[in-house]
Amino acid sequence: MSDEVEPGFVRVRLDLSYDGRDFSGWAKQARGRRTVQGEIEDALRTVTRSSQTYELTVAGRTDAGVHARGQVAHVDLPGEVWAEHREKLLRRLAGRLPHDVRVWRAAEAPAGFNARFSAIWRRYAYRVTDNPGGVDPLLRGHVLWHDWPLDVDAMNEAARGLVGEHDFAAYCRKRDGATTIRTLQQLRWERDPASGILTATVRADAFCHNMVRSLVGALLFVGDGHRSPDWPAKVLAAGVRDSAVHVVRPHGLTLEEVGYPADALLAARSLEARNRRSLPAGVPGGGGGCC
Template identity: 75%
Template sequence: MTDVVEPGRVRVRLDLSYDGKEFSGWARQRGRRTVQEELESALRVVMRLGAEEAAQVELTVAGRTDAGVHARGQVAHVDLPEQVWEEHSEQLLRRLAGRLPMDVRVWRVSAAPPHFNARFSAVWRRYSYRVSDHPGGVDPLLRGHVLWHNWPLDADAMNEAARLLLGEHDFAAYCKKRDGATTIRTLQALSWERRADGVLEATVKADAFCHNMVRSLVGAMLFVGDGHRPPSWPGEVLSAGVRDSAVHVVRPHGLTLEEVGYPADGELAARNLAARNRRSLPVAGTGNAASSAAGCC
């Protein structure tokens, strides 16, 4: 993966959203329906690419969301031949709308600035997780995006616990470990607010997330909110550095990737280098680094 676009090609940024219910996540998987496969297939068709050009249509994404996770502000990029971009750029958005299934929408297509990389240029990702503790359950019109928790939740206690998790930490206790990948992250925001309709909404923002991190953090917060654990408990789990069986990975449908933040154009190259260095660990027995997975949450 490189930040330097090959001569004769244009890096194109796509801003998109999707309902994750019927997808096995973002990343292409054999025999499974994924967002990446749907979008790459649509691009090949609407641009009428030949076999060689079509084989080079491969998207890089800001965050590889898990099965069932939604996105409102996902960002991806793809490198296209200059002549293909010149021919199709003005009509590409409308043609994608006609080709893509209704649970995936592209809202913006644009030529990216030099050194832009949808994944490594990102300085933060912001997610929301939505929970209802109404004794009657979840509004049927929201059931695909809101988790029902069958205990009353104390938002103040959850926010007290959340404050202890902010900052740079090793989140190994809240991540599914992957070989060669660091679990050190900077949690920039974690807070809960009860909306007017009674739904509790968590805002979770970090430079990046490791696998299952957001859903594990939410699981710990819910255990505090319903009184099963004190507000100090999530911080104690974090300090212990190992998975606690009481920390549940909550279901994915309450989670939505809301927004991805990028620096000014002139800072992209430096950001890419810093992100790559930060998210890698030396491979045992070598001097090489193994890049961490972009999968999330």
């Protein structure tokens, strides 16, 4: 599969953010469901006065209720449309888009760029408070309340056993034809000394469905003392969903940033990302190929 842009078109990179609470996720769905993709595509069609919809490709397809501060997408526009609207596109989109989604940058993408397949990592943050009084009302749409005191050191000890390349089938909702092998590059908790809010930084080359929220759910069980620090790694090694792993609510999760390689490596990365991955025999979390 090639990332060459169709002749006469220009690939445009869009950097955007949104408050996910009133969206049914990123991806377009059945009629009547409000999605981020649908809002932006409708706005693009309107402000460029186009008769057709130009489809977006996104770095991370966030679920319903999940927020984004550093989301990246691309769209292929006819060269004449881009030339006519490029200088005023951001201002016109700001006037057309609803207040809970914003495009901050629109620029011609370098050769070989694909918002999804060229990415080398996605970084999410999940925010939790264990304040006995609950969540600050001004943050209620972005912070989860956990009604037990949390031990950050215990959660970080447990997190270390999950970092690396593994089959995360125990922490993902399985999808036909999709692998659950991922490289978890970073998983760490920090407590803000002023607010007391705990933030989990979760970075990986890619994520499978419900992976971040499942990992957070497992670590919260460790933090409040219901499970030992070695339990999340044991669940991972078992390779099957554990009913004790709760998928936490989506509103505490935000896509913070997407990383890409140098421009010269974009096309190669895109090709690499499309290849199915498998773990060598003997690697914890997987013993062979995964479909």
